[in-house]
Amino acid sequence: MTTNEIPGYRITAVHGDVFGLVVRARNVFSNLGAQLRTAVGGEVVGYTKLLTDSRNQACDRMWQEARSWGANAVVAMRFDCNEIGDIMSEVAAYGTAVTAEPYPPAIELAVDVWSRCPRVQ
Numbered sequence: 001m002t003t004n005e006i007p008g009y010r011i012t013a014v015h016g017d018v019f020g021l022v023v024r025a026r027n028v029f030s031n032l033g034a035q036l037r038t039a040v041g042g043e044v045v046g047y048t049k050l051l052t053d054s055r056n057q058a059c060d061r062m063w064q065e066a067r068s069w070g071a072n073a074v075v076a077m078r079f080d081c082n083e084i085g086d087i088m089s090e091v092a093a094y095g096t097a098v099t100a101e102p103y104p105p106a107i108e109l110a111v112d113v114w115s116r117c118p119r120v121q
Helices: 028-040 045-068 106-116
Strands: 009-025 073-084 088-102
Touching: 009 045, 009 073, 045 073, 045 088
Parallel strands: none
Antiparallel strands: 009 088, 073 088
16 A cells, blocks of 8 residues: 555554565667667657566565565555666665554444443443
8 A cells, every 4th residue: 555544444563664676687689679769759668568577576575575574564655766877777665564454343343332331220
């Protein structure tokens, strides 16, 4: 979740920040194709696939780390992308690992609260 809260759930434990990182080098043919595409214009399909695959892998790594800490959700999730030396792409996915539980249905909550109220005799 990119939000700080999960609708219908309450956060019962915060495990800390987690991340997944991927650094990939572009091959020579991709670089040549990209240079030609910049002259002509349009989408550079090879780079789109590279970044999409990197983003998915970074997410998977972040989730693996969160699960290893006992979390079942990640909130405040973000992506960051950078280039390294004009030949590599770095993609990071990061957020806060949490344990989240669904709120009880409203009627059950009302019954539970009512059962704890002192009775007047």
